[in-house]
Amino acid sequence: MARAKIALIGAGMIGGTLAHVAAREELGDVILFDIVEGIPQGKSLDIAEATPVFGTDVALKGVNDYAGIAGADVCIVTAGVPRKPGMSRDDLLGINLKVMKAVGEGIKAHAPNAFVICITNPLDAMVWALQQFSGLPHNKVIGMAGVLDSARFRYFLAEKTGVSVEDIHAWTLGGHGDDMVPMVRHSTVGGLPLPELVNQGFMTQEELDGIVKRTRGGGGEIVALLKTGSAYYAPAESAIAMATSYLKDKKRVLPCAVHLTGQYGLSGLYVGVPAVIGAGGVERVIEFPTNDEEKAMFAKSVDSVKGLMEACKGIEPSLK
Ligand code: A3D
Secondary structure, X not given: OOOOEEEEEOOOHHHHHXXXXXHHOOOOEEXXXXXXXXXXXXXXXXXXXXXXXXXXXXXXXXXXXXXXXXOOOEEEEOOOOOOOOOOOHHHHHHHHHHHHHHHHHHHHHHOOOOXXXXXXXXXXXXXXXXXXXXXXXXXXXXXOOHHHHHHHHHHHHHHXXXXXXXXXXXXXXXXXXXXXXXXXXXXXXXXXXXXXXXXXXXXXXXXXXXXXXXXXXXXXXXXXXXXXXXXXXXXXXXHHHHHHHHHOOOOEEEEEEEEEEOHHHOEEEEEEEEEEEEOOEEEEEOOOOOOHHHHHHHHHHHHHXXXXXXXXXXXXXXXX
């Protein structure tokens, strides 16, 4: 069988890391696309020269023309600009919406059968716009945020409890903003829900509250440290997990920004929820039962996403 073809739209910090990981894991041949000449070519040649050391047989190519992504099975979109200290994700909207238009049209023309994973911020609004600009079916266009936010949550819980990250399952839902919703009651360490961990003395309620707060601000914490941009290792690994679930039909349950059609009482927008990702793209949305407090937090987060969608419509009236 021919190797899968993975197109990475945007060859910056996340795009380059995606290419590195995809090649190292032998996920498929990699096409790196960017508007800047030389960067995708240089990064792909550098990684290709590492394949004899990895021992993986994949081809890598850098391109500046959308014709180069023709026939891609997966497109991962990081094109646009990242945050700098003092900026919110929402500050990126004006620039990145224009980028999504160009990217969506490029995918529509050259890779209409691809499974598309958007990473560009502000995530929930950009993936919603990208789906419309590309015209691809909703089940084939998703956003990466929840896997990353949940990984941060899991890491902080592992650090606090002294339990392996492998035995911690944690979930963040809602929009990818600082009002995201870490699902404390549905997250577990060794099968025990977090409130039970507090009962058993693994951590205090104050420590758990601190972890929830740190998870919400996890992106900003890295931006403040790096000063020149935002996180890229964990975001790239998160998108690779989503692409792998699709390409290998693993049907993993991953928190992703997906198009809702009535689940969680919402429709017509993209927001973070757990979803089964397999060969059919988004195969099913998992609905967590929510109590009043969780419903209120989710509603606040969704309101932020709706506000960004309205701002996008103001800039690009073709969006519905
Ligand atoms: P960066 O290293 O600046 O890479 C972006 C790349 O996009 C650059 O190489 C640009 O040349 C390229 N680019 C700009 N315009 C276009 C265009 N029209 N077509 C093709 N390429 C273009 O940024 P990064 O890789 O660090 O981050 C990329 C995006 O991911 C940003 O919007 C970040 O805010 C976002 N991000 C999202 C998360 C989530 O969890 C959702 C996490 C971290 C970063």
